[in-house]
Structure formats: structure tokens, C-alpha cells
Amino acid sequence: MVVSLFPLTTQGAMVRRRGNVLIGPVDLTLSGQGVTVVIGPNGAGKSSLLQMLYGLSRLSGGSVNWACDAREAQRRLAFVFQTPVVLRRSVLENVIYPLRIVGRPREEALALGREWCTRIGLGEATDRSATVLSRGEKQKLALARALITRPDALFLDEPCASLDGSATREIEALLQTASDEGTRLILATHDMGQARRLANDVIFLLRSKVHETGTAPAFFDGPRTAQARAFLAGDIVE
């Protein structure tokens, strides 16, 4: 019996660096299904929120609690960064890295890795060095590497920033499939089109705080706060 990670609840969770509040205090409850999109202007705290929820930054106050033991939860999460990080290895070795970390046999990992390389369109490039891939290919690689362990939840910090349309479309398709297969997605983006395409729920951040939350239809069709309305209208909100 596998215990669910969700709901994820935070109470007054906050991260401070050198006196500045990066994010918080945040009181949130994330349920077990769908795609949550985190939006807000630059510097609003999107990255800081994702890193705090994931457990990458030390809390200065409050709490972040998964429905199961925190260490167990850590093993079932994955993160994709805004700037794709590739290991200086072949494409295939990159993709299977997380499986090797948790001790899966090499042959099994390689077979699964080849499948994933094909899924992201790099089936012919498995032996190439990952460092020479284009940025879009690197991000697809990072996504495959994150999904190969079948995480319960995947955090993505503006994964399509500075990618062209076709790469963005491919990544969104992979995300949609992952979501359909039951991976919970928490995605920060500044691309409103992407937010509308993917979101089930929205968290709107402003000045390091959660300003408004809601289901995607409710938020996009009838934002409650003036700032959210202005942000959706494309006005500059700070």
C-alpha cells in the first residue's frame, strides 16, 4: 500500500535570506490531482515558492508538510529547473542517472532510458554528449530524466522560458501525458498562454505572498483581486 503524498499543506511557511523575505508567509493546501500553475510578475517569488515546497531551501518559519513522512516524500519528487542542467555525459547516461542513484540494475535502466530517449525525440542521439544539445533538447532531456522515476509530483520552474514554439509544444505534450498518467504537476510560468493551456488550479503570487488562488476557469474568467485582473490584462503589476 503506497501512501499518498498529498495533500501538501503549508502553515505560515516562509524563507528569508539576509533579512529579505523571498517568499511567505504562505498558507496553502495542494490536493492530489491535476496541474497547479504558479504565476506572477518577475521577482514575485515563484521560484522561491517552488523551492520552498520542494524542500530545497531552509524554512525561516512555519511548516511545509506532506501527507507522508518527509524523507519518503523527497524520494517521490522531481524538479526541472529554468536553465536545464545536463550532466557531462551521453544523453542516455543523463536519462538513466536517477535510476542508477536509487540502485536500479543497469540493464533495466538502459532499456527504460532508451524508451524515454525515443519519447523525447532523441532516440537517434542516445550516445551523443548531452552538452552539445540545443537548449530545447536539453530541457526535454531534463524532463525525461525527471519523469523516468515516475515521480508522484513534478515541480517545474519556467521550463519553457527562452524556448521556441515547437520545443514548448513538445514539452507541454510530455507534461500533459505525465499528468494524464497521474503525476501531479506544480509549474511556474510567466507565459499566460501556457498557464491557460495547462492549469487546473492557479496560484497568483505578488510581492512574495500568495495573492489569489482558484481553479483555472474561475481565476482566468473572473479574478477577484484588482491586481490579478490587471496582471491578466497584461498591465505591469508590482
Add this chain to the structure above:
Amino acid sequence: MLELWDGLLAAGRLLISFDPDLLEIALRSLQVTGVALIVASLIALPLAALLAVRRFRLRRATIAVLNALMGLPPVVVGLVVYVILSRSGPLGVLGLLFTPTAMIIAQVIIIVPLIASVGHQSLRDLWAEYHDLLLSMNTTQRQRIMTLLWDGRRALLTAALAGFGRGIGEVGAIMIVGGNIDHVTRVMTTAIALETGKGDFALALGLGFVLIALAIMVNLAIHWLSQTERGRRW
């Protein structure tokens, strides 16, 4: 100029005649520095990676000390090792003074700081790249170190080769702890020092050219090996 020319001729004669003494000391040079390099790498490379991935008190101090030790005068290292290994010294009972083992010990001390320092610099940059990813994947410290050592292996090879270069050309320390005993501890550099002392500059130069050729050959061989590895893997 005449002497350089004589030196080249002497080097040619030594090589053509397959001088057995030359072969012996060349092999001993390779052996002493080769073993020292392996031992030093086993110490220095994990240390370099540990200094990159782990924040601990005295980390900066350790790095500063390693950097300073890079400039350690071999003669001083030789003296210290001599005192420690001499019959009345703390490790005198081992009877290692004037053996190749003593020379290896001295060379390890000389090249560990160099390999660790140069290695750490490249691994630190690699760690900056990998930091977020490896943390997000819940890797253990051991896994982080292994990942850095493997993915940074080409830069580390360069660090190791720098260590080899320093070791194979070093004379101050091994002269003191080895004693330049014929057929026991005589190596290329100590033989050169001896011939120079005797005033046989041509032979000394000849040995010098052979030493340079030896060092270049080892470098080329190792680079060639790493190239073929790259050709296969990538």
C-alpha cells in the same frame, strides 16, 4: 651552443646503444613517479571532490593550505622525510631511508597538494553546474563525489598529468631521501645532477633530453588513451 649539440649527440648515442644503465634508471624514474602519482591521485582526487561538495568549518582554510603547499620546496620535503625515516627518527625502524619507497613517499607529499588544488578548481566549477540538480535528486554525499569525479575526469587527468610532470622532473627531495645509489635509487634526475657535478655536461644534457622525451611520451600516451575513450563513448 657546442655543448647543447654534444648533449643531443650523447642522447642519440644513449638511445641507439640501448644503454642498459640508461634503461634501468629511466624505468626507475617511471616506476617511482608512476607509483607516487597513483597513490597521490587516490588521496588528492577524492579530497578535491569533497572540498567541492561539502561545506564544513575550515574548508576555506584547507583550500588555502593546499594552495600554499603547492609551492612546497622539494628540498624541504626531502629533509623532513629524511628526518622522519632516518634511523633515529619516528619511522626509523621501517628502514626505508635510501630506498625507492622513501622516494615515493616524498613525491606523494610533493604532488598531492598540486593535484588536489588544480583538481578542486575544476570540480568546484562543475559542482556549481550540478548543485541544484544533485540536491533535488536527493543524492548522498558519496554519490555526489563519485558523479563529480566521473564527469570531471578529463580535467582531473590534466591535474594528474601536472602532478606527474612535477614528480618526474623533481630532484631535490629524492636526492636526499634516496641518496642516488647506483642500481638502487638512481633515477634520471639524480643521474643528471651527478654527471653535472662530475663536469660531464654532454652526458648530463643527453640524459636531460631523454628525460624530456620520456615525459612527453607519457603525456601523449595518456592523452591518446583518453581520446580513444572519448571516441568510443560519445
